[in-house]
Amino acid sequence: MTRIAVFISGRGSNFMALHENIKKGIIKDAEISVVFSNKEDAKGLDYAKKENIEVIVIPSKDYNNRQEYDKKIVEALKPYNIDLICLAGYMRIVTHELIKAYENKIINIHPALLPSFKGLHAQKQALEYGVKYSGCTVHFVDDGMDSGAIILQKIVEVYDDDTEDTLSERILKQEHIAYSEAVSLITSGKVVINGRKVSIKG
DSSP states (O other), X not given: OEEEEEEESSOOXXXXXXXXXXXXXXXXXXXXXXXXXXXXXXXXXXXXXXXXXXXXEOOGGGOSOHHHHHHHHHHHHGGGOOSEEEESSOOSXXXXXXXXXXXXXXXXXXXXXXXXXXXXXXXXXXXXXXXXXXXXXXXXXXXXXXXXXXXXXXEEEOOTTOOHXXXXXXXXXXXXXXXXXXXXXXXXXXXXXXXXXXXXXX
């Protein structure tokens, strides 16, 4: 059984999609053991509590030092024996303190086809650049900004009349599919990391 911690900062729609797919058996041999948030008012926490998933909240506003903050998170997660951390709308850059504690065990989903349009407002960046296709990327987290090894990607066509909101909405639908696919591959032992490249067994 893969024990998962999901990190959220807001509504947690990717977290909810993951949990629903675990309940349906689409993601096998996995459970979300705990949901962590840096914000006390993150809406996704209400869903976690309704589903009887344990919650940890450590307000990031109380910490000026990112490293010390992530050390606190590592300590808080220890009792849960976490195998995989899924960043799902977690609006903080994680530091080496967390990455070294969970090496190759932290994944993130980004609303663009990396390595294009890293960082915030990726959909806006894509529209301003004039790309014809965008999408989402599930990747391992390393010490860089959206720079870890790519597990999988989903493509979304960009329309001439798209706004940031309409493109974001279509990409989000693919995020819900992609994240569950990636987690399922990891929990079934099919993901092999070799430097920058990820291979899928079978």
